[in-house]
Structure formats: structure tokens, C-alpha cells
Amino acid sequence: MPGEYILDVRDLVVRFRVKGRGFTEALKGVSLGVRRGDSYGIVGETGSGKSTLAKTILGINRPTSGSIYLEGREIDYSSSKDVSLARRNIGIVFQDPVGSLNPREPVYRIIRAGLINSDVPKDRYEERIVEISRQVGIPQGKLWSYPGQLSGGEKQRVSIARALVAPKKILILDEPTSSLDVSIQAEILNLLRDLRRSMSITFIYISHDINVIRFMCNRVSVLYYGKVVECGETKTVLSSPAHPYTRVLTGSVLGIQRSEIQASDSVAGGHVSTEGGCIFRKVCPSAFEKCSVEPAPTALDGDHSVWCHIYEKSEEVYQ
Numbered sequence: 325m326p327g328e329y330i331l332d333v334r335d336l337v338v339r340f341r342v343k344g345r346g347f348t349e350a351l352k353g354v355s356l357g358v359r360r361g362d363s364y365g366i367v368g369e370t371g372s373g374k375s376t377l378a379k380t381i382l383g384i385n386r387p388t389s390g391s392i393y394l395e396g397r398e399i400d401y402s403s404s405k406d407v408s409l410a411r412r413n414i415g416i417v418f419q420d421p422v423g424s425l426n427p428r429e430p431v432y433r434i435i436r437a438g439l440i441n442s443d444v445p446k447d448r449y450e451e452r453i454v455e456i457s458r459q460v461g462i463p464q465g466k467l468w469s470y471p472g473q474l475s476g477g478e479k480q481r482v483s484i485a486r487a488l489v490a491p492k493k494i495l496i497l498d499e500p501t502s503s504l505d506v507s508i509q510a511e512i513l514n515l516l517r518d519l520r521r522s523m524s525i526t527f528i529y530i531s532h533d534i535n536v537i538r539f540m541c542n543r544v545s546v547l548y549y550g551k552v553v554e555c556g557e558t559k560t561v562l563s564s565p566a567h568p569y570t571r572v573l574t575g576s577v578l579g580i581q582r583s584e585i586q587a588s589d590s591v592a593g594g595h596v597s598t599e600g601g602c603i604f605r606k607v608c609p610s611a612f613e614k615c616s617v618e619p620a621p622t623a624l625d626g627d628h629s630v631w632c633h634i635y636e637k638s639e640e641v642y643q
């Protein structure tokens with residue numbers, strides 16, 4: 325039932341044309357339901373489709389098929405009116421505050437950009453900018469500084485202020501702390517938790533870092549290679565992960581039985597992707613030798629692909 329969720333993603337497929345290689349399917353039928361007030365985590369490793377999902381929700385990418393409902397109403401991504409309505413209700417903070425802030429604009433004007441096309445009347449712009457700056461911890465004295473004069477954490481505070489200066493129902497945070505020093509990451513995470521409570525806003529929090537998801541999110545979907553492989557309450561998913569990939573992400577990889585790894589020997593003779601660094605070679609060298617190596621992601625079948633995309637983490641435990 326679409327009406328149950330503030331944001332409901334149904335069977336979303338996103339395909340990109342790739343020069344000389346036909347197309348790549350970044351999302352392969354993703355479904356998830358975000359409830360009002362959730363801090364909903366999307367966790368997965370690089371290339372799993374997290375950013376594609378965020379960009380598609382906002383109409384930056386177009387869905388190939390599937391539907392997205394905002395408060396029970398389907399967004400028609402071919403309609404500019406619908407896309408701008410979605411963007412009025414859903415804000416985004418990107419991973420890289422340097423790349424997402426115009427270096428030639430002072431902070432005040434960067435934040436002001438978040439008010440254009442909003443319902444806030446122009447004569448209230450200044451009041452809103454001052455108010456949100458205070459809420460995110462930007463000192464008034466820095467409002468006329470340029471991004472180059474700010475620290476990484478301050479830049480990310482500006483991105484958050486721009487996203488929230490006009491009221492939003494949902495805020496998508498796409499790895500907002502991954503480019504920051506560890507001590508600053510904690511400051512920004514705490515700020516985000518406080519803002520969510522004080523503004524009663526729904527979060528969609530994207531990260532490859534399971535500990536950040538644990539800290540920030542009440543529910544989570546694990547995205548693997550363009551598919552949701554597991555979802556539910558964060559505590560449950562992370563304390564007793566059902567899917568082998570989640571078990572690797574949560575560091576309980578040693579809990580995976582050797583017999584399961586041996587079972588992946590059956591891939592021998594099938595296709596194995598080389599994308600992203602393949603541990604299959606490490607855990608089953610004999611099987612790997614027998615495989616035909618196929619770089620196209622579409623060549624992977626079912627859960628066998630799990631064994632071929634468990635990146636550096638696994639190197640630590642399998643050497």
C-alpha cells in the first residue's frame with residue numbers, strides 16, 4: 325500500500341548507456357518503504373547503486389521502470405512540475421562539500437540558493453538564513469566567508485543549511501561525512517541527529533559504513549549490486565544478518581561457514597565478475613582458474629556474485 329509510507333519505491337530499475345558496452349543496470353528492481361519519521365539507512369559498498377537511488381528519487385536520473393510515491397502520490401518524472409514538487413519536499417546533502425559548493429559564492433548566498441523555488445516568501449529569506457545558520461552551528465561572522473576559507477566540517481554545515489533552509493519532509497544524506505576527519509565526522513553525525521529530532525524530518529541516510537548506519541538509522545536496506553538483499557530494523561539486521569553479504573558488511577564474515585565458501589566452487593565453469601577486486605580468486609583459487617572471467621556485471625547469477633564482490637574487508641580475514 326503506497327499510502328503507508330512517506331516515500332515508497334517500487335521495483336525501481338535504472339539503466340545507463342555505456343559507450344561501447346550497451347548498458348549497465350545500476351538498480352535492478354529496488355523496492356523500499358520509508359515511514360514518516362524514519363531515519364532509513366541504505367548501506368552497500370561502492371558501486372552498489374546507492375547514489376543512483378538518491379539521484380533518481382530527486383529526478384536527477386530518470387527511472388527506466390518502476391515507481392516512486394511521495395506521500396502516496398506517484399511522482400511522474402517526465403513532468404517538470406512533479407520533479408520540482410519532489411525537490412521542494414526532499415532535500416539532499418552530497419558526500420563532497422567541496423564539489424557541491426560554488427567557490428565564488430559567499431556562504432550567505434549559497435544557503436540562499438536553497439530558498440529559490442521554495443514556498444518561503446522573499447521578505448523572510450534573511451530571517452530563515454540566519455535561523456538555519458544558527459541551528460547548524462555556522463557563526464554569523466562566517467556568513468560572508470567563501471567556501472575556501474572554511475574547514476571541511478564547516479563546509480558540510482553549509483551544505484546541510486542549504487538543504488534545510490526551506491522546510492523539507494525528507495532529507496537524503498549521501499555519505500555526508502565520508503570526506504571528513506574522524507573527529508569532525510562525529511560532530512556532524514551528532515548535529516544531524518539533533519536536527520532530525522528538532523525538525524521532525526525523515527532521513528534517508530546513505531553510507532558504506534555500517535557503524536554510521538548503526539548510529540544513525542532505525543531501519544535499513546542493504547543494497548548489493550543494484551538489489552536490496554536484506555531490509556528491516558537496523559538492530560535486527562545488524563545483529564543477526566541473514567544474507568551472506570550483510571554478514572560480510574557487519575564484520576561477522578568469520579561466521580560464514582567454510583562449507584558455504586566451498587559451495588561457491590560450483591560457480592566454476594560459470595561467469596565471475598572481475599569488477600571491484602575479486603576475493604573469489606583468494607578463497608577458491610582452483611575454482612577461479614576454471615571460471616571464464618567476464619567483466620560484464622550482468623553475467624553474474626544470484627548469490628554467487630556475493631563471493632565475487634567482497635572487497636578489501638575480506639582480505640583481512642581470509643589471508
Ligand SMILES: Nc1ncnc2c1ncn2[C@@H]1O[C@H](COP(=O)(O)OP(=O)(O)OP(=O)(O)O)[C@@H](O)[C@H]1O
Pocket residue numbers: 340341342348349350368369370371372373374375376377532
Ligand atoms: N551516469 C552514469 N552512467 C553510467 N553508469 C553509471 C552512471 N551513474 C552510475 N553508474 C554506474 O552504476 C553503478 C552504481 O553507481 P552508484 O554511484 O549509484 O554506486 P554507489 O553505491 O553510490 O557507489 P559509491 O559508494 O562509490 O558512490 C556503478 O556501476 C556505476 O558505474
